[in-house]
Amino acid sequence: MRCSVIAVGTELLLGQIVDTNSSWIGERLAANGIDSHVQFKVGDNHRRIVSLLRGALDEADAVIMCGGLGPTHDDLTREAIAEVMGVELEMNDRVADVIREIFSSRGRRMADNNLRQAMVPRAATVIPQTRGTAPGLICPIGPNGDKVVYAVPGVPHEMYDMMERAVLPDLRRRMGDVSVIASKVVRTWGESESGLNERLAPLIERLDVEGNPTLAFLASGWEGIKVRLTAKGADAARAQAIIDRWLPEVHRHVGEFVFGYDTDTMESVVLDLLDARGWSLGLAESVTGGLVAGRITAVPGASRTFKGSIVSYASDVKFDVLSVPHGPVVSAEAAVAMADGARRVLGADVGLALTGVAGPSEQDDQPVGTLWVGLALPNQATTATLLRMPGTRDQMRQMSVISALDLLRRRLA
Amino acid sequence: MRCSVIAVGTELLLGQIVDTNSSWIGERLAANGIDSHVQFKVGDNHRRIVSLLRGALDEADAVIMCGGLGPTHDDLTREAIAEVMGVELEMNDRVADVIREIFSSRGRRMADNNLRQAMVPRAATVIPQTRGTAPGLICPIGPNGDKVVYAVPGVPHEMYDMMERAVLPDLRRRMGDVSVIASKVVRTWGESESGLNERLAPLIERLDVEGNPTLAFLASGWEGIKVRLTAKGADAARAQAIIDRWLPEVHRHVGEFVFGYDTDTMESVVLDLLDARGWSLGLAESVTGGLVAGRITAVPGASRTFKGSIVSYASDVKFDVLSVPHGPVVSAEAAVAMADGARRVLGADVGLALTGVAGPSEQDDQPVGTLWVGLALPNQATTATLLRMPGTRDQMRQMSVISALDLLRRRLA
Numbered sequence: 117m118r119c120s121v122i123a124v125g126t127e128l129l130l131g132q133i134v135d136t137n138s139s140w141i142g143e144r145l146a147a148n149g150i151d152s153h154v155q156f157k158v159g160d161n162h163r164r165i166v167s168l169l170r171g172a173l174d175e176a177d178a179v180i181m182c183g184g185l186g187p188t189h190d191d192l193t194r195e196a197i198a199e200v201m202g203v204e205l206e207m208n209d210r211v212a213d214v215i216r217e218i219f220s221s222r223g224r225r226m227a228d229n230n231l232r233q234a235m236v237p238r239a240a241t242v243i244p245q246t247r248g249t250a251p252g253l254i255c256p257i258g259p260n261g262d263k264v265v266y267a268v269p270g271v272p273h274e275m276y277d278m279m280e281r282a283v284l285p286d287l288r289r290r291m292g293d294v295s296v297i298a299s300k301v302v303r304t305w306g307e308s309e310s311g312l313n314e315r316l317a318p319l320i321e322r323l324d325v326e327g328n329p330t331l332a333f334l335a336s337g338w339e340g341i342k343v344r345l346t347a348k349g350a351d352a353a354r355a356q357a358i359i360d361r362w363l364p365e366v367h368r369h370v371g372e373f374v375f376g377y378d379t380d381t382m383e384s385v386v387l388d389l390l391d392a393r394g395w396s397l398g399l400a401e402s403v404t405g406g407l408v409a410g411r412i413t414a415v416p417g418a419s420r421t422f423k424g425s426i427v428s429y430a431s432d433v434k435f436d437v438l439s440v441p442h443g444p445v446v447s448a449e450a451a452v453a454m455a456d457g458a459r460r461v462l463g464a465d466v467g468l469a470l471t472g473v474a475g476p477s478e479q480d481d482q483p484v485g486t487l488w489v490g491l492a493l494p495n496q497a498t499t500a501t502l503l504r505m506p507g508t509r510d511q512m513r514q515m516s517v518i519s520a521l522d523l524l525r526r527r528l529a
Numbered sequence: 530m531r532c533s534v535i536a537v538g539t540e541l542l543l544g545q546i547v548d549t550n551s552s553w554i555g556e557r558l559a560a561n562g563i564d565s566h567v568q569f570k571v572g573d574n575h576r577r578i579v580s581l582l583r584g585a586l587d588e589a590d591a592v593i594m595c596g597g598l599g600p601t602h603d604d605l606t607r608e609a610i611a612e613v614m615g616v617e618l619e620m621n622d623r624v625a626d627v628i629r630e631i632f633s634s635r636g637r638r639m640a641d642n643n644l645r646q647a648m649v650p651r652a653a654t655v656i657p658q659t660r661g662t663a664p665g666l667i668c669p670i671g672p673n674g675d676k677v678v679y680a681v682p683g684v685p686h687e688m689y690d691m692m693e694r695a696v697l698p699d700l701r702r703r704m705g706d707v708s709v710i711a712s713k714v715v716r717t718w719g720e721s722e723s724g725l726n727e728r729l730a731p732l733i734e735r736l737d738v739e740g741n742p743t744l745a746f747l748a749s750g751w752e753g754i755k756v757r758l759t760a761k762g763a764d765a766a767r768a769q770a771i772i773d774r775w776l777p778e779v780h781r782h783v784g785e786f787v788f789g790y791d792t793d794t795m796e797s798v799v800l801d802l803l804d805a806r807g808w809s810l811g812l813a814e815s816v817t818g819g820l821v822a823g824r825i826t827a828v829p830g831a832s833r834t835f836k837g838s839i840v841s842y843a844s845d846v847k848f849d850v851l852s853v854p855h856g857p858v859v860s861a862e863a864a865v866a867m868a869d870g871a872r873r874v875l876g877a878d879v880g881l882a883l884t885g886v887a888g889p890s891e892q893d894d895q896p897v898g899t900l901w902v903g904l905a906l907p908n909q910a911t912t913a914t915l916l917r918m919p920g921t922r923d924q925m926r927q928m929s930v931i932s933a934l935d936l937l938r939r940r941l942a
Contacts, residue, residue: 128552128555128568129555129559129565129566129567130555130745131552131553131557131559132748133748134548134552135548135551138548139544139546139547140544141544142543142544143543143544143545144544146542146543146544153542153571153572153574153577154542154569154577154581155541155542156567156568157551157567157568158566159566168567332543333545334544334545335545335546396843401819404826405819405823405825405826405838406814406818406819406821406823406826406838406840409814409842410817410819410820410822410823413817413819413840413842413926414818414922414923414926416889416922418818419842419843422818423843423845423846424840424841424846425818425819425838425842426837427812427819427822427826427840428837429822429831429832429835429837429838430809430832430835430836430876432836432876433837436876437837437874462843462846462850463843463845463846463849475829509827510827513827
């Protein structure tokens, strides 16, 4: 089964919006065992959309069109599909009723052009809208309907929903694949993609022979590397059983780098570990200037555990607020004093401190990339750990955030 | 002149990397008056790259290929172009010398496959590499060379450099366009794209008639809307003169929303305004949890002006460290006390404080989206301003950061 993707919208070509939808769709197609060899971006031009869609259908069994389902005159996906199908657009009364209902429930007047969204190519199946006003479409192509075009909205959360609920199941049914898919994302930090690949090589060889589950790496920038297992089974329980059998194998090879699963983040894991011990957290940040606190407070419910941060960017603030002894502020001594100071000033059980050099120039004779992490835990001597961060100013700071949180996580785990 | 873009790399189709290069290239093409009607992503497969490139050349005068110029066996862009040109690849000795020199200057051993990057299709022109090891290529197509394929690396900063230095000038020369381009990006905050469009409508009408300069909107998410003027002139001075003539017109319509130009950011503008007065800044952040400090310290040299931030997430920290009076902490009184406290505790001239409700649930009977901004300036009464932020938890926090900085900017300007 080969499925191409066409993202529709002049704003994508002009670089006003980055097309992240196609990437997401490509990832989901791969996870479902569907090949996607080409992806396209095209502007809001009827002739070009039709020509591109025809060309894509020559090469692929299925095409997913993303965007161009809105109510305005430059939303042309419905018309283009109808032309390629060789059919008329018809008003779908049920879709029209839903659109009217959405407007009236929000107490808003509906402009007539919104009913454009209820126009459906004859013989197409509607994917009911649950979030936005535009429904999706499943459009069989050719006399036997053995090829297919899907239309989904360009609004990401509407698109995600319709892909998972209707498009991917329909594609798998067309492949004759009656199996159910389960997957598990293993979050890692501290090893490169090629390093993980090398460590997992024996396992990958075995999986290449077995064919089920599959294993894929997903680079996630400053968030580490994700290792995804995807299994097929006759039903959900059997698919999950395959994951459960192979997950320990992944751990056996790279367990030391694993910090969480699926939707876990480094900060959510750290907060959970603190919560489990009933410990509160206070920070003292210099080089990261508030980024650690910013990430921790992105987690809903962080207030249960997180007290705050003393962003002591100026040396005076380190000396006066955190009682750091006068002297070099990128040092083990300063990191220890900052961690102790954060605990004391913020009334926290645990103090975590970061001081370092993000550049552009060195400081206190320490090169750019130097990071000292101070860690104060209840009833233990406060420690300072030296790490060397790579990259530009921004990279150094972002890497420092997750490295320091990982250090705390390892001490708590 | 029509120019298509092909991004090469299986990792793009699998969603392991989002293709931001094509968006950037599309934006630059538009700014240079070059049409781009279709953009493609294709995997590392020789036959498919060749087929897609041939198809793209049927429709367009030029094709920019991005990626697939690395040293490994799945870097296939050179081979694909040579096949479409109907020529052989030849070792380019000057490129080979540069690659050897890059390795020896870094004290690294060069694996032989790195010389793959010195293979160049006969009759192609090399775009010398200045940053990475892969050169770019300008490849005339057809007996008269009236179409052209460009190859640039997928590494963004190498690609940007070669686009500006070689590809865009070559495209403009081919268009017979001997003019020089100048552009000015006007940064705005506080008005929607449709709102700016409405205010600028009379100006846009005049520009549509004149045709030079052009005006475009670039949405930048939490960074506001950019308005870009692009002018063509016989030389740089004349192009700039056109910008200088029309920029005041933009100001006349939307000046109240303008905070900077080109590479300015809200935080760099605020730091410059503080610096000009010789004032230092201290923050007290609750709802934004360190994000304001994180952004300010992203600016190199922030330490000249920025003292630090008391991230007082827990109410106790507000009371104990900032001397906020006991009572509701999402209130004008708390915002004023936090701003005063930040100034006092951090020894700063200016205190800026944020307290509010990011959700998921309301707090102190204040709905999600409530933001109080406290502002303490030298020799003035401290003020509190109530703002209502839209969106999810993350959006609310990010919008709060830039809204509070804008408030400070307006008071300093």
